[in-house]
Amino acid sequence: DTGVSQNxxxxxxxxxxxxxxxxxxxxxxxxxxxxxxxxxxxxxxLTYFQNExxxxxxxxxxxxxxxxxxxxxxxTLEIQRTEQGDSAMYLCASSFLGGDTGELFFGxxxxxxxx
Amino acid sequence: AxxxxxxxxxVSVSEGALVLLRCNYSSSVPPYLFWYVQYPNQGLQLLLKYxxxxxxxxGINGFEAEFKKSETSFHLTKPSAHMSDAAEYFCAVSDxxxxxxxxxxxxxxxxxx
Numbered sequence: 001d002t003g004v005s006q007n008x009x010x011x012x013x014x015x016x017x018x019x020x021x022x023x024x025x026x027x028x029x030x031x032x033x034x035x036x037x038x039x040x041x042x043x044x045x046l047t048y049f050q051n052e053x054x055x056x057x058x059x060x061x062x063x064x065x066x067x068x069x070x071x072x073x074x075x076t077l078e079i080q081r082t083e084q085g086d087s088a089m090y091l092c093a094s095s096f097l098g099g100d101t102g103e104l105f106f107g108x109x110x111x112x113x114x115x
Numbered sequence: 116a117x118x119x120x121x122x123x124x125x126v127s128v129s130e131g132a133l134v135l136l137r138c139n140y141s142s143s144v145p146p147y148l149f150w151y152v153q154y155p156n157q158g159l160q161l162l163l164k165y166x167x168x169x170x171x172x173x174g175i176n177g178f179e180a181e182f183k184k185s186e187t188s189f190h191l192t193k194p195s196a197h198m199s200d201a202a203e204y205f206c207a208v209s210d211x212x213x214x215x216x217x218x219x220x221x222x223x224x225x226x227x228x
Contacts, residue, residue: 003158004158033216035218040124040220040221041220041221042119042205042207042218042219042220042221043159043205043218044218045215045216045217048214048215055214056214056215091158091159093159103149103161103164104151104159104161104216106151106158106159106160107158108156108157108158109158
């Protein structure tokens with residue numbers, strides 16, 4: 001399967017713990033995006049990378065959140081000191097700059113439940 | 116800033132009936148507009164998009180949408196609903212750079228047999 005892969009698919013944690021999600025984009029894609037989706041809402045933009053550079057971060061991304069894409073391939077999203085309000089589906093998407101404009105390829109998401 | 120509104124969080128249609136899902140956008144620059152679909156337990160996938168040129172765009176599974184600049188709308192239609200069309204539909208907007216795609220809240224489509 002050469003689609004976008006996200007792991008783990010579901011994470012249950014206790015408030016105050018740290019969690020990390022991983023995203024493996026489509027191999028030739030140079031752009032990678034993180035979105036957050038809560039029940040009944042559309043995906044909310046969090047951040048995006050072009051190659052290894054993080055070019056934009058949403059105000060939704062508090063200092064407890066950090067994202068990296070160290071070699072311009074896979075990316076990680078870490079949430080420190082989780083809060084119940086962090087419970088959501090975290091979506092990763094990738095695209096190719098210079099390809100079909102704006103088409104994002106999404107993974108199936110990583111669902112976070114904070115108890 | 117760009118934004119998207121979708122009128123009706125839930126739409127029900129009978130099988131074989133017309134599907135109409137509404138989308139209005141706000142953008143200070145010429146918009147790129149998209150419809151994505153999310154089937155249960157699957158990732159979002161692109162249905163269709165408008166960038167430039169012809170304002171009526173056709174997508175997969177018989178869906179189409181028309182960009183109307185004067186109405187700032189990009190409504191999604193399908194002449195005849197099928198049971199397999201039941202899903203969540205998201206309208207989205209970006210600018211030419213596509214740095215950031217902004218999604219609407221979504222419309223859940225139910226198809227009644």
